[in-house]
Amino acid sequence: MAGYVREVSRRVFAQEFRESNLTFKDGDDQYSPQYLLTPTGAKVNRLFIVGTLIEKEDIGTDSEYWRGRVSDPTGSFMIYAGQYQPEAAQALAECETPAFVAIVGKPSTYTTAEGTVLTSVRPESISIVDVTTRDLWVADTARRTLERVKDLDNMDSNVVKAKEHYNTDKDHYSSMVKEALRSLKEDL
Amino acid sequence: MDKTAENIKSKFLELGVDIPIEDIVDRLDKLVTKFKVPLDEARRSVITYFLKENDLDRNAFFGGQSTTPDSRSTPDVKLNGIDEGGKWVNIKAKVLQLWDSSHESVSQVGIIGDETATIKFIKWARDMIPDVEEGKSYYFKNVVSNEWNGRFEVTLNKNTVVEELDEDIEVISSPIGGAGDGQPAPMVNVADIAEDGKWLSIKVKVSQLWDNSHESISQVGLVGDSTGTIKFIKWTSADLLDLTEGNSYLFNNVVAQEWNDKFELTLNKNSSIEELDEDIEIASSSIIFAGAMVDVQSGSGLIKRCPECKRALTKGACMEHGKVDGTYDLRIKAVLDDGNTAQESILKRDLAEQVSGITLDDAISMAADALDQGVVLDQMKLKLLGKYFIVTGSKVDRYILVDSIELQDGLDMEMLDELITEAEVL
Numbered sequence: 001m002a003g004y005v006r007e008v009s010r011r012v013f014a015q016e017f018r019e020s021n022l023t024f025k026d027g028d029d030q031y032s033p034q035y036l037l038t039p040t041g042a043k044v045n046r047l048f049i050v051g052t053l054i055e056k057e058d059i060g061t062d063s064e065y066w067r068g069r070v071s072d073p074t075g076s077f078m079i080y081a082g083q084y085q086p087e088a089a090q091a092l093a094e095c096e097t098p099a100f101v102a103i104v105g106k107p108s109t110y111t112t113a114e115g116t117v118l119t120s121v122r123p124e125s126i127s128i129v130d131v132t133t134r135d136l137w138v139a140d141t142a143r144r145t146l147e148r149v150k151d152l153d154n155m156d157s158n159v160v161k162a163k164e165h166y167n168t169d170k171d172h173y174s175s176m177v178k179e180a181l182r183s184l185k186e187d188l
Numbered sequence: 189m190d191k192t193a194e195n196i197k198s199k200f201l202e203l204g205v206d207i208p209i210e211d212i213v214d215r216l217d218k219l220v221t222k223f224k225v226p227l228d229e230a231r232r233s234v235i236t237y238f239l240k241e242n243d244l245d246r247n248a249f250f251g252g253q254s255t256t257p258d259s260r261s262t263p264d265v266k267l268n269g270i271d272e273g274g275k276w277v278n279i280k281a282k283v284l285q286l287w288d289s290s291h292e293s294v295s296q297v298g299i300i301g302d303e304t305a306t307i308k309f310i311k312w313a314r315d316m317i318p319d320v321e322e323g324k325s326y327y328f329k330n331v332v333s334n335e336w337n338g339r340f341e342v343t344l345n346k347n348t349v350v351e352e353l354d355e356d357i358e359v360i361s362s363p364i365g366g367a368g369d370g371q372p373a374p375m376v377n378v379a380d381i382a383e384d385g386k387w388l389s390i391k392v393k394v395s396q397l398w399d400n401s402h403e404s405i406s407q408v409g410l411v412g413d414s415t416g417t418i419k420f421i422k423w424t425s426a427d428l429l430d431l432t433e434g435n436s437y438l439f440n441n442v443v444a445q446e447w448n449d450k451f452e453l454t455l456n457k458n459s460s461i462e463e464l465d466e467d468i469e470i471a472s473s474s475i476i477f478a479g480a481m482v483d484v485q486s487g488s489g490l491i492k493r494c495p496e497c498k499r500a501l502t503k504g505a506c507m508e509h510g511k512v513d514g515t516y517d518l519r520i521k522a523v524l525d526d527g528n529t530a531q532e533s534i535l536k537r538d539l540a541e542q543v544s545g546i547t548l549d550d551a552i553s554m555a556a557d558a559l560d561q562g563v564v565l566d567q568m569k570l571k572l573l574g575k576y577f578i579v580t581g582s583k584v585d586r587y588i589l590v591d592s593i594e595l596q597d598g599l600d601m602e603m604l605d606e607l608i609t610e611a612e613v614l
């Protein structure tokens with residue numbers, strides 16, 4: 001039996017997520033998974049984020065369609081949940097702002113008329129968490145991002161692709177990580 | 189922060205709205221101090237809030253940057269000239285060995301050589317480059333050098349052009365360590381395996397055989413000795429005897445291959461297998477896994493089991509015994525995810541109760557009140573999703589059968605300092 005392999009939830013800071021704009025499919029048929037490739041070479045089909053929900057708004061016309069903004073130490077993620085994400089939409093409708101939330105979701109991109117690619121997250125689940133979980137996530141995401149920055153020399157095909165497309169500046173992302181980690185110490 | 193508040197206030201004054209400075213400071217302070225939002229995000233959020241309060245139009249603006257790959261002129265180099273990762277080079281070399289690759293993303297992997305050195309190469313499936321053949325010489329244009337644990341390899345990519353050469357590239361005479369020279373490869377332990385492409389011999393016990401759907405693979409699974417366990421792949425083309433779980437064997441002339449930082453053993457047509465009478469002892473397979481709980485799968489929560497065979501019932505029926513009067517049980521099938529691996533984990537009743545705070549009796553009465561077993565799963569999700577846990581247990585197939593689970597309840601300050609140091613030296 002060929003096992004179904006669940007996609008790993010990648011760890012990416014909001015700033016890097018926002019600076020991503022390269023999507024591709026692994027395979028040719030319509031069921032092939034879609035990926036977002038980030039500047040440090042994370043191949044993202046699913047991601048796990050923890051941050052502060054600072055805004056939410058129902059922007060739907062016929063049915064509820066929730067938009068949320070979740071902040072981390074480097075920026076913010078946009079979250080969209082409608083009728084196809086009923087549990088997440090309900091969670092967004094019910095929760096207060098600000099609040100610490102954990103989100104598992106899929107990356108999504110939208111290209112504006114000017115050609116700018118905007119990234120957002122379609123949540124599979126949203127749950128309320130505490131500040132400790134939020135701090136653990138920042139450290140966790142810092143560690144994974146550092147691993148990717150280090151691997152920018154050890155080129156596998158994703159890294160090659162990411163570097164070609166973004167001309168990735170190592171320092172840009174290592175200082176982003178540094179700032180995020182330092183913010184954890186300042187808070188104590 | 190006060191400066192930011194002043195700034196927001198004056199901007200709104202320009203729009204003809206006077207907002208009390210205390211209101212601005214309060215909102216900013218709550219976001220920044222209590223909810224750890226960076227100041228510029230907090231500022232944005234506060235502005236959005238007051239724009240909305242005052243029915244003012246908002247202009248969302250987004251920055252975008254474009255990047256273009258840099259143009260490059262690629263130098264021709266000899267293989268011993270590759271001494272740095274991340275360089276674009278052209279090389280003329282002969283294909284010395286092609287290894288079997290079990291990874292669909294890799295179309296070809298092996299060793300190429302010229303008169304100065306030999307080096308590993310990788311060709312990715314998605315780049316659609318025509319296959320190379322063992323024994324032939326090629327001009328590889330626009331390949332990328334790559335350093336991996338102090339050794340070099342070259343990667344072919346979508347910019348690579350491969351031209352077959354008429355000339356036969358002369359190859360450095362030092363052997364690449366092969367079978368076929370009559371000498372059996374050296375005996376090692378699992379823990380000693382640290383070099384990609386190394387031929388070796390090893391005594392192991394088969395700990396697991398996995399299902400496999402590839403015709404070209406005859407068996408795949410896990411073998412081990414007293415120093416550790418390692419994945420193995422036995423190719424159909426190798427035509428070797430079939431291994432049985434729990435039996436011990438001597439593998440002669442197998443190849444260690446590195447993949448994503450882990451090693452695997454491949455048994456090919458140069459390998460041989462002897463069954464052993466002795467019983468090789470395998471290192472304990474208990475493992476630790478730390479990660480965030482990203483899913484609590486269906487089949488978790490309150491379930492019913494067949495009283496005869498203990499299988500979980502589906503719609504009140506047992507696979508084996510049909511419709512039966514099941515007995516209640518509690519379990520959690522969780523996915524823990526550390527950002528590199530999504531690890532399915534099974535928690536039996538006692539651990540499910542401990543971690544969710546819901547006892548079997550609680551669960552039964554919750555389900556009775558709601559007339560729905562599903563409420564137990566919903567409650568468990570609310571309680572567990574998104575939090576970080578550490579589990580220990582034994583790995584069986586793709587699951588960890590969990591022996592212990594603990595919530596990670598604080599930052600490890602030493603680890604934090606190490607990460608900061610790491611980020612600083614990059």
Ligand SMILES: [Zn+2]
Pocket residue numbers: 494495496497498499506507508509510
């Ligand atoms: Zn049964």
